[in-house]
Amino acid sequence: MLPRLEIVRRLRPVDLVAGTPALDVDADGQSHPLPRPAPYAAAVLDVDSRRGSLAFRVPGWRLGGTWDGERVSLQVTHGHRTQELRSRRHGRTQGRPTRLGLALTGTHLTALVEEDGHWVARARVDLRDRLDTRDPALLAALQVEGEGGRLAAGGFGQLGLRDIRLVTTAGGEPLVEGSRVWLSATSAGPGFFDTGHTSIWRLDLEGLDPARPTEALEHAADLYFRRPDRPGVFGDHATHVVRDGDRWLVATSTWGDFTRTRGVRATIAETTADVLHGEHVLGTCELPLPTDGFTSVGVWDPHLVRRDDTWHVGYVSARKFFRFHPVVASGRTLSDLRLRSAATERVATEGTTLLEVDGELLVLASDGRDGRRGERERFPVFDLDLAPRGALDAPYPTNLPWPTLLRHDGRWWLVAFNGRPVCGPLPGYGTHGDVVVMREA
Secondary structure, rough: OOOEEEEEEEEOEEEEEEOOOOEEOOOOOEEEEEOOOOOEEEEEEEEEOOOEEEEEEEEEEEEEEEEOOEEEEEEEEEOOEEEEEEEOOOOOOOOOOOEEEEEEEEEEEEEEEOOOOEEEEEEEEEEOOOOOOOOOHHHHHHHHEEEOOOOEEEEEEEEEEEEEOOOOOOOOEEEHHHHHHHHEEEEEEOHHHHEEEEEEOOOOEEOOOOOOOOOOOEEEEEEEEEEOOOOOOEEEEEEEEEOOOOOOEEEEEEEOOOOOOOOOOEEEEEEOOOOOOOEEEEOOOOOOOOOOOOOOOEEEEEEEEEOOOEEEEEEEEEEOOOOEEEEEEEOOOOOOOOOEEEOOOOOEEEEEEEEEEEOOEEEEEOOOOOOOOOOOOOEEEEOOOOOOOEOOOOOOOOOOOOOOEEEEOOOOEEEEOOOOOEEEOOOOOOOOOEEEEEEOO
């Protein structure tokens, strides 16, 4: 049915500041406007001397990061009161850093240094109990300042990419321009899920030259979301972007403020804006994904395909965090879906993806290492009723890579990811991963 696939390339775009910086000046200690549409901002300072400092300012607050020649620390100032935060285990630098970085990702403030050409997180604090970083008025007043060298600042980029999906038509066809295919991904931040956000990329399948490690992958856009039930702007992710006539449908998962008590669900946005370019804040409504007949504490990973005036949606449901399984629902409209099938016996299967192969709509997924025997580290294939149909003959990277397949120039390709972390031990889980490109052998 599907051929054997083999890995042809690994890519890892790491950028604190996304794209062309909005600000690029000699740091002089003065504040410069850096308005942001969402709480994702970054500043990078060259540190030729033995010290450097960066800060974001919003009304009433200064959020700073400092390298004093030996250690990195954060300073959170409100009014006349300053709290200094240092990591005993991770705050001391190794060798002589060349750049200091400061990142705001959701509610998290992180100070990083570039050591031997690699970014290392040295201090981090969650600001959620101090100020509302998701407030659009606060973000519009954001300013940045630095002392020590050249200062560049703008939107936060990514430490890695995961949750990669094709941007498709409503019928499931990938959006392709020549040899370039459009993708959505989660841009990983310096921590757990609530530091990531959704981004849009173009991958040149004919440009996978190992001598040019990142040129084949081009960053094009960043997407942020407003919720139907909460104020503020969120970096929700695990997203599917669909072109449906003259509109875009953007289905995503509410990982932007995930906690086990709050859980995660799916939302959907409809817009005529060009979501493939620039930055966008999208208003959403609930995408009601049914969980009739089984226990569910959360749903995520929505993937949409329309056939013969019927929408089919693949997704994941968790009976508890983190034990999860694939589900398929169908309906004439996305607001009135009915449960079709659920593989409730599985315990570590996600990335539910709908793909047409030889005229049949199949369901692909990803079995993590915590699955049951025979259901670990593989890409299972099902029919729409989630009856097993085998598995892909493909290498399985670490973590839970999604099975994102397309057929191009007469061959099958798979664009996946792995769980390789970056930025040292402080961020913990969430900075993955490499983009792993496979091709028909």
